[in-house]
Amino acid sequence: MAVTGAEILIKTLEYEGVDTVFGYPGGAVLPIYDALKESSKIKHILVRQEQAAVHAASGYARTTGKVGVCMATSGPGATNLVTGIATAYMDSIPVVIITGQVSTEMVGTDAFQEVDITGITMPISKHNYLVKNVKDLSRIIREAFHIAKTGRPGPVLVDVPKNVSAQLTKYNIPEDVDLRGYKPTYKGHPTQIKNAAELINEAKKPVIFAGGGVINSEAAAELKILVEKTSAPITTTLNALGVFPETHPQSLGMLGLHGTPYANYVVTECDLLVGLGVRFDDRVTGAVEKFAPNAKKIHIDIDPAEIGKNVEVDLPLVGDVKTILEELLPLVEERENREWNARVEKIKKEYPLRYGETLALRPQYVIEKLGELTRDKDVVITTDVGQHQMWTAQYYKFTKPRTMLTSGGLGTMGYGFPAAIGAQLGNRDKLVVAVTGDGSFQMHMAEMGTAVENNLPVKVLLFNNNCLALVRQLQHFYCNKSYSAVDFSGNPDFIRFAECYGAKGIRITKTEETVPKLEEALNNDSLTIIECVVSNEEMVYPMVPNNKGLNEMIHFEEGEDNGR
Amino acid sequence: MKHTLSVLVENKPGVLTRVAGLFARRGYNIDSLAVGRTENPEISRMTIVVEGDDRVIEQVTKQLHKLIEVIKINDITEDEHVHRELILIKVNADPAHRMEIMQIVNVFRARVVDFGRNSLIIEVTGDEGKINAIENSLHPFGIREVVRTGKVAMVRGPKHKNGKS
Numbered sequence: 001m002a003v004t005g006a007e008i009l010i011k012t013l014e015y016e017g018v019d020t021v022f023g024y025p026g027g028a029v030l031p032i033y034d035a036l037k038e039s040s041k042i043k044h045i046l047v048r049q050e051q052a053a054v055h056a057a058s059g060y061a062r063t064t065g066k067v068g069v070c071m072a073t074s075g076p077g078a079t080n081l082v083t084g085i086a087t088a089y090m091d092s093i094p095v096v097i098i099t100g101q102v103s104t105e106m107v108g109t110d111a112f113q114e115v116d117i118t119g120i121t122m123p124i125s126k127h128n129y130l131v132k133n134v135k136d137l138s139r140i141i142r143e144a145f146h147i148a149k150t151g152r153p154g155p156v157l158v159d160v161p162k163n164v165s166a167q168l169t170k171y172n173i174p175e176d177v178d179l180r181g182y183k184p185t186y187k188g189h190p191t192q193i194k195n196a197a198e199l200i201n202e203a204k205k206p207v208i209f210a211g212g213g214v215i216n217s218e219a220a221a222e223l224k225i226l227v228e229k230t231s232a233p234i235t236t237t238l239n240a241l242g243v244f245p246e247t248h249p250q251s252l253g254m255l256g257l258h259g260t261p262y263a264n265y266v267v268t269e270c271d272l273l274v275g276l277g278v279r280f281d282d283r284v285t286g287a288v289e290k291f292a293p294n295a296k297k298i299h300i301d302i303d304p305a306e307i308g309k310n311v312e313v314d315l316p317l318v319g320d321v322k323t324i325l326e327e328l329l330p331l332v333e334e335r336e337n338r339e340w341n342a343r344v345e346k347i348k349k350e351y352p353l354r355y356g357e358t359l360a361l362r363p364q365y366v367i368e369k370l371g372e373l374t375r376d377k378d379v380v381i382t383t384d385v386g387q388h389q390m391w392t393a394q395y396y397k398f399t400k401p402r403t404m405l406t407s408g409g410l411g412t413m414g415y416g417f418p419a420a421i422g423a424q425l426g427n428r429d430k431l432v433v434a435v436t437g438d439g440s441f442q443m444h445m446a447e448m449g450t451a452v453e454n455n456l457p458v459k460v461l462l463f464n465n466n467c468l469a470l471v472r473q474l475q476h477f478y479c480n481k482s483y484s485a486v487d488f489s490g491n492p493d494f495i496r497f498a499e500c501y502g503a504k505g506i507r508i509t510k511t512e513e514t515v516p517k518l519e520e521a522l523n524n525d526s527l528t529i530i531e532c533v534v535s536n537e538e539m540v541y542p543m544v545p546n547n548k549g550l551n552e553m554i555h556f557e558e559g560e561d562n563g564r
Numbered sequence: 565m566k567h568t569l570s571v572l573v574e575n576k577p578g579v580l581t582r583v584a585g586l587f588a589r590r591g592y593n594i595d596s597l598a599v600g601r602t603e604n605p606e607i608s609r610m611t612i613v614v615e616g617d618d619r620v621i622e623q624v625t626k627q628l629h630k631l632i633e634v635i636k637i638n639d640i641t642e643d644e645h646v647h648r649e650l651i652l653i654k655v656n657a658d659p660a661h662r663m664e665i666m667q668i669v670n671v672f673r674a675r676v677v678d679f680g681r682n683s684l685i686i687e688v689t690g691d692e693g694k695i696n697a698i699e700n701s702l703h704p705f706g707i708r709e710v711v712r713t714g715k716v717a718m719v720r721g722p723k724h725k726n727g728k729s
C-alpha cells in the first residue's frame with residue numbers, strides 16, 4: 001500500500017499511542033496537517049505561538065508520564081520552539097518535536113522560511129534528525145520516541161522537508177528499534193549497591209536528597225521505603241517536589257538557594273548524602289566547595305555524565321533509580337537513629353520558614369492557603385519563574401509526584417500557563433492551577449484563547465506587583481538597591497482581560513478575602529484568573545548569596561521583612 | 565596531559581558537527597581530530613587528541629558517549645599503539661640550499677613531492693616527535709606553509725577495537 005510521508009508520519013504517531021499534538025501550521029507542514037486532519041485518534045491543539053506548544057507538550061508529558069508531541073512549520077515556526085526545547089532539555093522531559101522544512105532540493109539555499117533547525121537545536125536536544133528519504137521516516141519517528149523516553153529522558157526533534165512528507169512510500173512501520181550507539185544502563189553494579197548499603201547503614205547523620213530522576217523513574221514508593229527504613233531526613237530539588245510528601249515529619253522540603261533554612265543547615269551538617277536522580281546543580285549546592293563539606297556522597301543517576309560533573313562523589317552508582325532501589329532496599333537496615341533525628345528536629349524548630357505579617361496581602365500566605373485547600377484533591381500545580389515560583393516551592397507542601405511542574409533548569413518565564421494547558425488536556429478530571437506573576441504571565445497570556453477553545457477550566461493564580469520583583473530582589477542585594485528596568489506601568493486590568501475572553505476574573509486584595517475567594521475560584525468550572533494584588537517590596541527568604549555556602553544564607557528578619 | 569581517543573561513530577552526515585560542537589560548547593580543547601570510514605562502510609573512526617587532566621577526559625568521554633551516533637570510545641593513550649601523522653611542508657629552496665634540504669629529507673625518510681622554482685613540497689609521515697623534528701630542521705630555510713592531517717592511531721596486536729574480534 002502506498003501512502004504519503006505525511007500519512008506514514010501520522011500512522012507512526014498513532015502507533016506510538018499519541019492522542020494529543022500541540023502545534024501551529026504553516027507552509028512547510030501543509031502535507032502533515034492535511035494527513036493529521038484525517039486521524040481519528042489524534043487531537044490537534046492549536047496554540048497561539050509555537051513556544052507554547054512545546055511547553056504544553058512538556059506539561060502533558062510530566063503529568064501523564066507519556067511522551068509529549070508538538071509540531072511547527074519551518075523557519076520562524078521552528079525558531080520559536082527553541083526556548084521550549086531548551087526548557088524541556090534542562091529538565092529532562094520526554095518530548096518529540098516535529099518541524100517542517102523546505103524541500104530537500106532547496107535546503108541550503110536560504111529559501112523562504114528556511115532555517116537549519118537541526119543545527120540550532122543540536123546543543124539543546126537529546127538528539128535530532130533531518131529526514132532526507134521518505135523510506136526512513138517511520139523508523140526515525142520510532143527512534144525519536146524511543147530516545148525521548150528511555151534512559152535520561154529529553155526532547156528529540158525530527159525535521160521533515162516538505163517534499164519528503166508529500167512523497168509516496170510503502171506503508172511500513174518497523175516493530176523494533178535498534179540503535180547500536182544508544183544502550184542506557186538500567187541495572188546498577190551489584191558491588192556498588194552493596195557498598196552503598198554499607199555506607200547508608202554505617203552513617204550517623206545521613207540525608208537523602210531526591211531529584212527529578214526519581215519522578216522520571218517512577219520510584220516514589222521505593223524512595224518512601226528508603227526514607228522510613230533509614231529514618232533519615234529527606235530533601236528534594238525544585239523539580240522533585242512532591243516525590244515525597246512534604247507533610248511527612250521526615251521531610252525537609254526543598255534544598256538550595258531559596259530552600260528551607262533547615263534543609264540547608266541539615267545538609268551542611270550531614271555525614272552522608274544520598275543523591276538520587278539529581279545533578280547537583282549550582283542553585284542547589286551554593287558554593288560547591290562548601291557544599292555538604294563533612295559528607296560522603298553517594299550519587300545514583302542514570303546519566304553517567306552527571307557523576308562527578310559538579311560535585312566529587314565517593315560512591316557513584318549508574319542506573320535507573322527504581323531498579324537500583326529495588327536491589328538496595330533489602331540490604332538497608334531498619335533503624336531509628338534518635339540522636340540525629342533529635343538534632344534535625346531542633347534545627348527545624350529553630351529555623352522555620354518565615355514571612356512577615358505587616359503588609360496587607362502576603363503571597364506566601366495565599367500559597368499556604370492554596371495548599372490547604374487543594375492538597376488532598378487531584379491537583380496539578382504549575383509555576384512560572386520568579387518570586388511566586390520560590391514561594392510555591394516553599395509554602396505549598398506538595399505530597400504527590402507529578403503534581404508540581406516548573407522550569408527548574410532553564411528558568412523559563414512563560415512556562416507555567418501553557419504547561420497548565422498541556423496538563424489539563426492530559427488530565428481532564430484534575431484541578432490544574434498555574435501560579436504565576438504579572439511578568440511571566442504576559443509572556444504567554446495569548447494562550448487564554450487556546451484554553452477557551454478547548455474548554456479548559458485552568459485556574460491562573462496571578463501575583464500582580466507591577467514589577468519583575470525577583471530581578472528587583474537581585475538588584476536590591478547585588479546592585480545597591482538601584483532598580484533598573486523592573487517596573488511595569490502598562491499592565492492591563494487582568495480581571496477585564498479574563499472577562500474579554502469569557503473567562504472569570506477574581507481579585508484578592510486583603511488577607512481575609514483569600515480563603516473565600518480562592519474557594520470560589522477553585523470550585524467553579526471555568527477558566528479563571530485570580531489576581532492577588534501584592535507589594536513589589538516582598539522578598540524571598542532565605543537566600544544564599546553568590547559564592548556562599550548553604551549555611552551562610554540570609555534569613556528573614558522581623559521588621560526588615562520587605563525590600564524597601 | 566594529552567589523551568588519544570579512538571572513537572567509532574555512525575558514518576552519517578552531521579556526526580562530525582555533533583562531536584566538534586560538543587567540544588566547543590563544553591570548552592574542551594581538541595589538539596587534533598582525524599576522521600575516515602573503517603572497514604565497515606557504515607562506521608567511521610575518529611582519532612581525537614585532547615588535552616586535559618583525568619577529570620576533563622572523564623567528562624569528555626562521558627559526554628561523547630551521550631551522543632546517539634557514537635558507538636564506542638577507547639582511550640588508547642596507555643595502550644601499546646602505532647600512531648602516525650602526515651604533514652606537507654612547503655619550504656623555501658633556492659638552488660643554493662636545495663642539496664642541504666634534500667639531505668634533511670633523506671635523514672627523516674621524507675619525500676619531495678613537488679619541485680617549484682624556489683620552493684619544495686615535502687611529505688613526511690611519522691609520529692609527533694619526528695614531525696616536529698623535521699619541521700624544526702627546515703625552519704631556517706623558511707617554511708611557507710604547513711598542512712597536517714592530525715594523528716591517526718591503531719592498537720598493536722590482534723586486539724580489535726570495533727567490538728568484534
